[in-house]
Amino acid sequence: MHDVAIGDEFVLWVGGPNAGVIAFGHFTGAVEYGQPDPEYWAEEPGPKYFVPLAVDVWLDRRVSKARLASDPRMIAASILRQPFAGNPHRLTDEQWQAIREASDVSRGEDPDWDLEPGDEIRRVDLHARFGGSSQNGISTSGTTDNILIFTAASSGHQHGYFDTWNEDGTFHYTGEGQTGDQKMIRGNKAILEHRESGKRLRLFDGARGTVRYLGEWTLDPEQPFSEGEAPATGGGDMRKVIRFHLVPIKATISAPEVGIGQGYVAPDETVVPAPSTPSTPDPDLVGRNLSTHRRLQNELAQEAQKRGFTALSPDVSDPDFDLAWRDPEGRVTVCEVKSLTPANEARQLRAGIGQVLDYQDQLSERAPGVAAVLWVEREPSERRWVDLCRRVGVTLAWPSQENAVFMGDQS
Structure with a gap:
């Protein structure tokens, strides 16, 4: 401890499973004996030798022990050979340089990584x-x-x-x-x-x-x-x-x-769904509804492809729509699919309208004029749902109404 002097530089090492260097700093005074600041102790430490210091740089990403151990300049470093020896551990000029270089890599570009975004x-x-x-x-x-x-x-x-x-x-x-x-x-x-x-x-x-x-x-x-x-x-x-x-x-x-969607991926209609639970947020994703949902979705995708459209599933940058398609001129339609039962009809229609409007809004900056379709299992029991959807720019349709979604012919 008598070797420590004001102005000396140090690196702060943390042990444990993720051992490594987390900070650089310098000493602001000589070694003292007395009561250290209790803020940094879990229990009252009592009088000790300590040295005042200032941290100059906290590293966002620590320099790992594994990286340092792979550098031949660090082979003899006592922090690696005798980590439980007394502090501070002295570093040679070469060892100090190895740590500085490793920290530069940690804070900047990794010279060993040569992929660029998009590769x-x-x-x-x-x-x-x-x-x-x-x-x-x-x-x-x-x-x-x-x-x-x-x-x-x-x-x-x-x-x-x-x-x-x-x-x-x-x-x-x-x-x-x-x-x-x-x-x-x-x-x-x-x-x-x-x-x-x-x-x-x-x-x-x-x-x-x-x-x-x-x-x-x-x-x-x-x-x-x-x-x-x-x-x-x-x-x-x-x-x-x-x-x-x-x-x-x-x-x-x-x-x-990024373009919208990727090639359509048909969900498996044969998966046996789990029974509904009280915490289920979307009743269309469990029970009898899951198989119906997937069948409706796959049938509509097949119809789109038969008519010369490109059926799409969401890609990583897309909202989680059920299905979309692109016409030969490049125009995009996004679709939400809902099963309907007498007990859940109103809830499913409300949810579907909100979801497809949200998807349409999120995609609008990437494809001008995105159309929105809500495709349901059967004709709703109240005509007002068709009129409501029309007022907000959503096409509501069901099997036998394919022309309404692919040709805009909704009566």
Whole structure:
């Protein structure tokens, strides 16, 4: 402690599973003996030797122990060889330089990462270069400082993963776990602690085959995640899910720059749905209604394709519409599908009108003149619903009324 002098620089090291450097600073005085500030102690510390200091830089992403241990200049560093030895640990000039260089990488661009937002790569090649498992939606690399996360509306919705791209450019990503309440373990814990572990979050569109890089992201420091409800795989019971609130670090492909939808993905009509529960927010997604919903949706998509339209399912940047289609001139129609029973008719129609108007509004900046269709199981018992939809610019139709949605011929 007698070697410590005013003006000396230091790095602050945190131990534990995510050990590494979290700050740089300098000493503002010599070693003293006395009562340290109790604010920094869980229990009254009593008189101790201490040195006054100032932190110059708190790192947003810590320099991990693993990164430093891979640098040959750090081989003899006592913090790695004898981490429980007394503080402070002395650093040679070479070791200090190694830590400074690693922190520069942590705060800036990673020289080993050469993908740019919008680049496409086969997933097998991605993992060969940057590590991680090719089977998981959240893939933590053990060989690089990256967490690779994958979003795909076409497959994710089948497992209750409803990721959303928000108007302010942020992205809400559903954590892993297909059945039961999601917990903050494994991949979810890795995302939550990515700053502490020194890992970068790399977002990709797609789950298999060729995927598209959507840039580097980080958790919103004010609200890193929230909890919601979603059905389990195959439309099972509602369960709690974690939604991570991601904000972009490096320019990514934003919603206005991406086309609407992807090739239509037909939902499986044979899945046996779970019984309705009191907490279910959408009665059209459980019970008898789920099979009817999927059948109506698939039949309408087939009709669109027969008439020369391109049927679409939502992509990662889209709101969660049921179905959309593009005509040969490029005009887009977005559609919400609803099953109807005498008991739920009014509730389903109210919900469907609100949903399809919301989808239309969200897509309007990306495709001028987006049309809105509410496709239901049968003719409503009250004609006023057709008139109400017409007044707000929504076409309400049902089987046998296909011309109304594809030719605008509604009587």
